[in-house]
Amino acid sequence: GAVVSQHPSRVICKSGTSVKIECRSLDFQATTMFWYRQFPKQSLMLMATSNEGSKATYEQGVEKDKFLINHASLTLSTLTVTSAHPEDSSFYICSALAGFSNQPQHFGDGTRLSIL
């Protein structure tokens, strides 16, 4: 089946560091990728939708200058958390859709980000 790879799986870094997370679709072309954030014991909150070749669409309350998203190819989207602070510590998960039909979204394994 379709597989989505997310890297790195875990990041621990100092406050003020910028962190890049990659999301790759391994055996299909992902026209749309989604980025979610999940705090402990809470559900997934959609941060932004990334369409190949165009600017990402951010959900209300998500700072676009803080969370930079690039979807340069049909198999790769990146999320960069700029100047990360302890409150940005969270579980970040990407998912990918092949085409525009109602297919199950396939999730990456997630990235646990810890900012000291």
Add this chain to the structure above:
Amino acid sequence: GQNIDQPTEMTATEGAIVQINCTYQTSGFNGLFWYQQHAGEAPTFLSYNVLDGLEEKGRFSSFLSRSKGYSYLLLKELQMKDSASYLCAVILRSGGYNKLIFGAGTRLAVHP
């Protein structure tokens, strides 16, 4: 706004049947998913409903009523490994593409 409601927690006994309900009030409904998520892991797909009725898949079944904005996930012959969070998610159509919005999730604890 978009609203998806599910119970926060449920408990059940090994071997029993449990039903997890989900109600939604959203615009641009385009289907509903159920996912299972173990702590610290990404969600895994369980079921998808876009038309009214019941979809059965082994020990798991999911039901949808679009007119009532209601779905449930039915788990039969519960096993200890079914202890997890179950996420109801609705597909919304926005700007020409689909996006998936999640409910808060239901934490299910299965006891011997």
